[in-house]
Amino acid sequence: MPAVSKGDGMRGLAVFISDIRNCKSKEAEIKRINKELANIRSKFKGDKALDGYSKKKYVCKLLFIFLLGHDIDFGHMEAVNLLSSNKYTEKQIGYLFISVLVNSNSELIRLINNAIKNDLASRNPTFMCLALHCIANVGSREMAEAFAGEIPRILVAGDTMDSVKQSAALCLLRLYKTSPDLVLMGEWTSRVVHLLNDQHMGVVTAAISLITCLSQKNPEEFKTCVSLAVSRLSRIVSSASTDLQDYTYYFVPAPWLSCKLLRLLQCYPPPEDGAVKGRLVECLETILNKAQEPPKSKKVQHSNAKNAILFEAISLIIHYDSEPNLLVRACNQLGQFLQHRETNLRYLALESMCTLASSEFSHEAVKTHIETVISALKTERDVSVRQRAADLLYAMCDRSNAKQIVAEMLSYLETADYSIREEMVLKVAILAEKYAVDYSWYVDTILNLIRIAGDYVSEEVWYRVIQIVINRDDVQGYAAKTVFEALQAPACHENMVKVGGYILGEFGNLIAGDPRSSPLIQFNLLHSKFHLCSVPTRALLLSAYIKFINLFPETKSTIQEVLRSDSQIRNSDVELQQRAVEYLKLSSIASTDVLATVLEEMPPFPERESSILAKLKKKKGPGAVSTELEEGKRDGGELNGGAERGVDAAAAIASNASTPSPSADLLGLRSAPPVGSAAPSASSLLVDVFSEAGPTAPSGVMDDNFLRFVCKNNGVLFENQLLQIGIKSEYRQNLGRMYLFYGNKTSVQFVSFSTSVSCPGELQSELNIQAKQVEPQVEGGAQVQQVINIECLADFLEAPLLNIKFRYGGALQNITLKLPVTINKFFQPTEMSSQDFFQRWKQLNLPQQEAQKIFKAKNAMDSEVLKAKLLGLGTALLENVDPNPENFVCAGVIQTKAQQVGCLLRLEPNAQAQMYRLTLRSSKDTVSRRLCELLSEQF
């Protein structure tokens, strides 16, 4: 039989709910609801004053309608009226309506706040709790403004009832989360911490959530909580299962409180006090021991509660990362769970082991479970468990097991769920590159990847294999041979054709000696795929063909024939048509020498972090699954767009330059051809791979002096026979002002003198630069000054460009310089203690947060000079922090308008080897990398 409701019933409400439930269709339901809404509206508008009960009933009906998913735009006033009723049930419904339906910027908020204020002052604990629940449920800024001062008082007052304290603690937590600036604990801190000692377990349970959140933000002020938490935990862990009465849950003493205590301890490094630490280690050991004891109950609730504490304890052990013994025990325990019959435990064990794998103490222990994890990947029926297994394999991979893991992941990929294929592909690609001992294995792996899961191989992956093949001459021949073989397959993925086209175009000559892969056979093989491919791939193939003409003159007539055919030279796609026409012309008019220069082998790519890794990081980020595809598309677009911009910029500079590049006319591939190494292949596709390196300094920009200004703000930026440019600059927070001094070194007037500052590419959205105009004439021997205001909106990599144009004796002078505005200019130095430094250092432990470089000293290794440079960088130089006095550590916060990025730096000089090791950690990977890059050029 259905249960009988307790408490106060509302007959009309029950009837209405039954009516709705009896509606046979959506339309009938809407009709019934509209009828009810009309009825309620007329009651609220009616002349007759409604009694409290009716008001409550109608408000409750509105709430029900809202919860069904319909919009409600009236009734708020009546709900607010209920708040001041002295009947508890009416007040309660009023508060419920407000909690669910009133958004923060409602104008009613003042009235609501008034009612809450009255209830808080009523000294009736039930009313006070209702009011506190409402604040916690709404949690708006207006409420924080009104009550953030009052609630701490209620929380610590001696005469507050326990239940009110509990609500007050969590209410404050919610307000702190929405408006941390308004919740000032100051004088209350120590009394709040001491709530950990409260006799009432419920008060401790509620207060500890607040304390944990506050400790995360202000660890120093709350650090006394560590010893209190340890002793509380120790008392719970050692208590018998009946000691805690109603706080024992299925024979487990206070599981929620235990988890929260262990979680709080994870905000801090291991306790320094030996006694406290000993006690804590004892607790952790007891928890691990209990896991081995026979269960006190067969109920799943018992084992869940017990294991919840165990997993939280393991998290703490991993967080400390300093007790090898405990780490190994944790790992063994998780190993047992890997084969547990409960899917939940297997899932959590895989997840938890992932973090253990990154600790040096337990990495080896984790590796012993490789077979179990591989079989989980193959046999688990739940995709979310398989996903965890794949994550763990990725985390436990190192040089010793890379081949096995990569092979297993590849074979799993053949049947993997579509939802995780792209991520798997990225992971395989990264592992293959990271642990490649011989690059032929790497090439094989990536080509396998394209064969098995071609659709999921993103551009980053095939760009990367090409970059690596181009940079390693020992693998080029093998790569050419392998792609040639792979292309023999009757149906191969378009990505394979792209890689094949590019690699044979560059290195086909390395296998041309074999009659089975003679130049003509290579060409015919590529061309047999041509008609099945999309336009960008065809464009790439056309570029490969023109490269063939250079590599193998004997293919020239065949290829010219192809280029000349109507399907190419009259292709409806402009890009293809243009390529066909230009390549045909190029091959017929250019001499072999010119061809050889223009179509030279691609130069090595600058070494840099794998773009695949960046992609994986992004994938793992908060991006929603459903938007992933769109994001990918957009990024792709930007990449191409960016490349175009880069080329155009280079072209623009080239055409502006007073002496145009001699190769420009000869090539005639574009109206304004790019210069430099990107020129030979002029195809946007080939350039894509290249320019993916980011906008490198376009040729024509002088940046010799740029790096000299990283650690100083004043000096001479540029000087030639005519002009000298000096700089003085100052920075505060995210703002900077730069004075540029243009000195005319000649005795003749400069006319049409003009300067402009531009932010190329993404920099536009990262820096806001305003330059004052200068006079168009500069007299001989005179100096003019220009003021530039800079605002840093977000962290940035590139430098703004300063372009100066003037006429001197009739000749146009055009100079482009990199303006030395670097991210470190917006540093705010931060002093901190040694303990703080290392704690923060440890917190920034994600691999991408760190950037490290080992490099040779360029100057004498004088510690005073080093100090001056580090101070010039803008950080605080921290004394007595690093145990080795030879080392330097610094800390600072980069101020941008969008965010603040905390950075820690460590420089370790090795005088014997004349080398430095520079390590940077910051909360943002791009910042760490950029700073490392800039700074490694300074010493």
Add this chain to the structure above:
Amino acid sequence: MQFMLLFSRQGKLRLQKWYVPLSDKEKKKITRELVQTVLARKPKMCCFLEWRDLKIVYKRYASLYFCCAIEDQDNELITLEIIHRYVELLDKYFGSVCELDIIFNFEKAYFILDEFLLGGEAQETSKKNVLKAIEQADLLQEASVCLHAGFPPSVLSESFLCSLDIAGVFRRVKLD
């Protein structure tokens, strides 16, 4: 915890509690996606899944799914027991609670939840203390009325805790 949703096997939302500020539109979108995701999962799959940047912990009791979204560093197992404790509280209060109780007394379900969890954190984990608070409030109310006695028995009136007997649940599923 960021939010808790209770929904039926037909995908009808029975209770929603949000501990982070979101617009109604976002709430509806999240609910739609999540209900779909969870309902698509087979029985015996694990109770946890990654969803956007959150961890979802869910469990089915008779006809109703209880589903919580927690943050990365939160503990999955203890959240599972939060769900169970809430079910126990409902069960104790209503006496063999079933979905119909929650439909007809949704406001009570909210009140009990507020006593147990506040701001997404456990406020009071003792069953006795929570029920004491609710009963005290009930004492302040007028006479009790029998609400839905007489409704025909259906899946909705299947008691949650009896259905902890897994086999029973599956039998039920097949019958429907």
